[in-house]
Amino acid sequence: MYGNILSANAHARPLPPARLGAMITTDAPAASVHAAGSAVKAAFDRDGCLIHPHPVLAAEQISRAARALYDIRDGRFETGRPPPDSNWKPGDDVRRLCKIEQPQRADRAVLEAISSPALGRLAAAATGAREFVQAWWVQLLIKPPESAAQNTQVGWHQDESYWSGWEQGSELFTAWLALDVVAEDSGPMVFVPGSQRWGLRPGGDFYGQDLEALQEKLTTGAGGGGGTDAWRELPVCLPAGGFSLHHRLLIHGSRTNRSSRDRLGLAIHLRTERSQPKDGAWEARYLDDPTTCPKIWKAS
Ligand SMILES: O=C(O)CCC(=O)C(=O)O
Numbered sequence: 651m652y653g654n655i656l657s658a659n660a661h662a663r664p665l666p667p668a669r670l671g672a673m674i675t676t677d678a679p680a681a682s683v684h685a686a687g688s689a690v691k692a693a694f695d696r697d698g699c700l701i702h703p704h705p706v707l708a709a710e711q712i713s714r715a716a717r718a719l720y721d722i723r724d725g726r727f728e729t730g731r732p733p734p735d736s737n738w739k740p741g742d743d744v745r746r747l748c749k750i751e752q753p754q755r756a757d758r759a760v761l762e763a764i765s766s767p768a769l770g771r772l773a774a775a776a777t778g779a780r781e782f783v784q785a786w787w788v789q790l791l792i793k794p795p796e797s798a799a800q801n802t803q804v805g806w807h808q809d810e811s812y813w814s815g816w817e818q819g820s821e822l823f824t825a826w827l828a829l830d831v832v833a834e835d836s837g838p839m840v841f842v843p844g845s846q847r848w849g850l851r852p853g854g855d856f857y858g859q860d861l862e863a864l865q866e867k868l869t870t871g872a873g874g875g876g877g878t879d880a881w882r883e884l885p886v887c888l889p890a891g892g893f894s895l896h897h898r899l900l901i902h903g904s905r906t907n908r909s910s911r912d913r914l915g916l917a918i919h920l921r922t923e924r925s926q927p928k929d930g931a932w933e934a935r936y937l938d939d940p941t942t943c944p945k946i947w948k949a950s
Pocket residue numbers: 791804809824825826838839902903904917918
């Protein structure tokens with residue numbers, strides 16, 4: 651899959667489509683994580699995204715976490731801690747896109763899933779983290795199959811436009827962890843590789859449903875032209891337990907789920923030691939609580 655991303659970029663010097671993911675999902679110490687991961691970092695720097703189409707959780711962990719997603723959606727909180735205020739409330743129409751904030755506070759199966767050491771090692775390799783990778787905010791996402799009445803697309807956007815509580819240049823990125831198979835017809839997340847180099851652009855909207863209009867705004871809007879790279883779309887198809895990574899400035903969105911199953915996943919917002927929250931920022935609310943914001947990789 652790394653090969654697919656790399657070969658899709660006509661400007662890039664081709665890197666061998668090595669099984670990089672497999673190399674760094676071993677129990678390697680930090681130094682060898684970075685040695686094995688230098689090609690991963692080069693790919694992430696260039697494309698602003700990576701797809702790891704291999705499970706990083708055991709089958710039993712995946713099914714416990716998937717069950718937990720439905721428990722949380724339905725208002726059953728294993729730890730007794732409800733998630734903080736969310737766009738979704740128990741009892742809402744299940745044909746809507748369900749997005750719940752910090753679900754790992756409500757269920758330890760979710761905490762365990764987001765703490766995957768293999769995910770942490772790949773995230774460290776992709777960014778070149780030297781001290782740690784920490785999950786600072788998580789979103790549960792259940793995208794139901796298409797229904798005439800509801801809009802479940804995710805409009806083109808850049809995550810950074812929602813994260814004003816971090817000092818400029820903070821190293822922030824996102825892992826999207828699949829808890830069921832995500833196929834081309836499931837309404838997978840779609841990346842625009844290379845778009846992280848276009849800078850922060852006006853006009854993105856997570857809840858926008860007119861993706862063509864959003865693309866127009868993001869590429870030709872008030873901020874100027876669309877950068878040097880052409881608009882190219884990469885669907886993020888994953889096995890259950892697989893994950894992707896994307897840069898805070900990468901343009902991404904997702905379309906309707908045309909399959910017969912819910913699309914189940916967790917968006918795990920991550921940071922490295924090269925990040926600093928501003929005083930009083932909501933983004934820093936749970937940073938000191940390891941049961942909400944675990945460090946999923948630390949230098950040994
Ligand atoms: O789940 C989706 O389709 C979009 C998620 C997203 O925007 C993100 O993880 O940053």
